[in-house]
Amino acid sequence: MSAAHPGEYGPRRGLGPLLGLTTLGAILPGSGLLLSGRRFLGGLLMSVFLVCVVGAAAFIYVKGPTEAALFLGVRRNLLLGLVVAGVLALIVLAASLVHTAALNWPSRPQTGKRVAAGTFVALLVLAVLAPVAPATQYVMIHRDTLSSIFSHGDVDRGVGAATPIGSGRNAWRTVPRVNVMLIGSDAYPGRPGLRTDSMMVASIDTRSGDTVLFGIPRNLENIPLGPTNPLTRVYPNGYDCGDACLMNEVWNEGEKHKDLFPGDPMPGLTATRLALTEVLGLGIDYAVVIDIRGFSALVDAMGGVDITVKTRIPIGGKVENGQIVPGSIHGWIEPGPQHMDGYTAMWYARSRATTDDFNRMGRQRCMVGALVRQVDAPTMLERYPALAKVAKDNIYTDIPAEHLGAWAELVGRVQQEGTIRSLPFTNKIVKVTDPDYGHIHEVVRNAISPHPVEGVPAPSWSSSSQPTTTPSAPRTTPGSTPTEPAQGLVDVKNAC
Known part of the structure; x- marks a missing residue:
């Protein structure tokens, strides 16, 4: 770097001023140049920086960080x-630091100081x-993930799908409630078809x-x-x-009779959506599907x-003729506090060899509550590349990309202002x-009312008539105590 002529911007400075002014210029862009005599350039950089900081702070203050x-x-x-603008801004900042250093460069013969500078x-x-x-890497991963997951919303979503969202600020102003079908599938190599063994509908005010x-x-x-x-x-x-005709087979029936769904890319999804609409009495607006392997990978990524x-x-564990097939159980999840990896969490959420479907539904509710409790922004940001890959490879949704802004607004409201309750239709409520x-x-109308009655809704059959559970294998194992997860409408944080 060539030094300016002595006296052009004041006497030649030593190493101390150079270190101080360049560091100050890194903390408050433009200040180093301003104090080195470049008043216009330094003032311009400082003004732009302060305007950006104040604007960003105001934006975060008005909307909230989340x-x-x-x-x-x-x-x-x-x-x-914004990323492109940020990269250009950092390049300009780096150039300003080099220019600040040049204006305060030690003169010869101070070789040691020049090397240190x-x-x-x-x-x-x-x-x-x-x-x-x-x-740049995070932004590209994020954009690619959004494009992959939400591209399905741009095609015909079949009979029964709804697109009720408006545009602009408060896009939900004409939509008091939106319902999303959440499907966990057990499709994997060696097993034909797709069975929707985990089915939930999230109804959001x-x-x-x-x-x-x-x-x-x-x-x-x-x-x-x-x-x-x-x-x-x-x-x-x-x-x-x-x-032979169970709810988790409706998807396969739709796929089997796809000729009845002309132009529908996912007849199984449409058939399930319409069936659940009748089961709950709620119109299903959107769908999200994740397979077992995706759930396991998601827990590992978290x-x-x-x-x-x-x-x-x-x-x-496999049950045949009411008995557990010898050798089909590969291990046990023991009672007490557990830190589970994805494989263990998957079996905790789907195992039913020694219990039944209703106990499993309760454990799935426990799993949802546990995942909700442990989500925090710093950890999720650190693990985002792995989470994004899992989402891209294992999640399907028909939410259109153009609705993401409205969903961001709603998710923020759910996290900051709302409560998340869960109500599985176990044998305490319904005779399957x-x-x-x-x-x-x-029961659904009560749960979504502004002042729902919490607890276990009365069953619709007489007390002398008991519901039938699917597996006839024993409900407990030697040395264990049967413990039912919380029943009825409860906050997911208190479900277990």
Whole structure:
């Protein structure tokens, strides 16, 4: 670097002023140049910096940190534009530091000071430019993930799908409630078809953010299909043929009769959506599907999950003729506090060899509550690349990309203002072999009312008539105590 002529901007300075002014210029851009005699350039940089800081602070103050992050996170082009602007700003800052150093460069023959000054400036510039690579990587991963997951919403989503959202600020102003179907599938190599062994519907009050998660038994029988469901041409009286026609087979029926769903890319999803609409008495607006492997990978990407296990749960286990097949259990999840990896969490949420479907539904509710409790922004940001890959590879949703801004607003409201309650339709509420759908609709209406009655809703059958559970294997194992998860409508944080 060539020094300016002595006296042009004052007497030549030593190493101390150079170190101080370049460091000050890194903390408050433009200040080093301003104090080195470059008043216009330094003042301009400082003014632009302060305007950006005040604007960003005002934006975060008005929206709140979470909502501000969600607002930016779902706007792919805006986020990319901000990253490009940020990279250019860092390059300008690095150039200003080099210019500040040149204005205060030690004169000869102070060779040692010149070497120290050069090393310091180089390290300072590297420190300023260091965020460029990871920031760019995170943004590209994020954009790619959003494009992959939400591209499905741009195609025809089949009969029964809704697109009720408005545009602009408060896009939900004409939509008091939105319902999302959450499906956990057990499709994997070696097993034909897709079985929806975990089915929930999240019903969200868009004004308060209050959310109710309804858990639907996989072995529900006598499924009403509804007048708009194309499967009524095959099953005009509903999907009713005893234990061969269960709720978790509706998806496969849709795929089997895809000719009844012309132009529909996912007839199984549509058939399930319409069936659950009739089961709950709630219109299903959107769907999210995740497979077992995706759930396991998600828990691993989050660093595991902490759960207090209440009764011994088998890993694996196959039931035939009411008995557990010898050798089919590969291990046990023992009672007490457990830090589970994805594989263990998957079996905790889906095992039923020694219990039943209803106990499993309760454990799934426990799992949801545990995952909700441990989500925190710093950890999720650190693990974001792994989480994004899991989401991209294992999650399907028909939420359109253009609705992401509205969903960011709603998610922020749910997290900051709302409560998340859960109500699985266990044998305490519904008799799966002969469901009273009028009673189910009544229970749903109570749960989503502004002042729901919490606890266990009265069953729709007489006390002398007991519901039938699907597995006939023993409910407990030697040395264990049968412990039921909380029943009825409860906050997911208190579900276990």
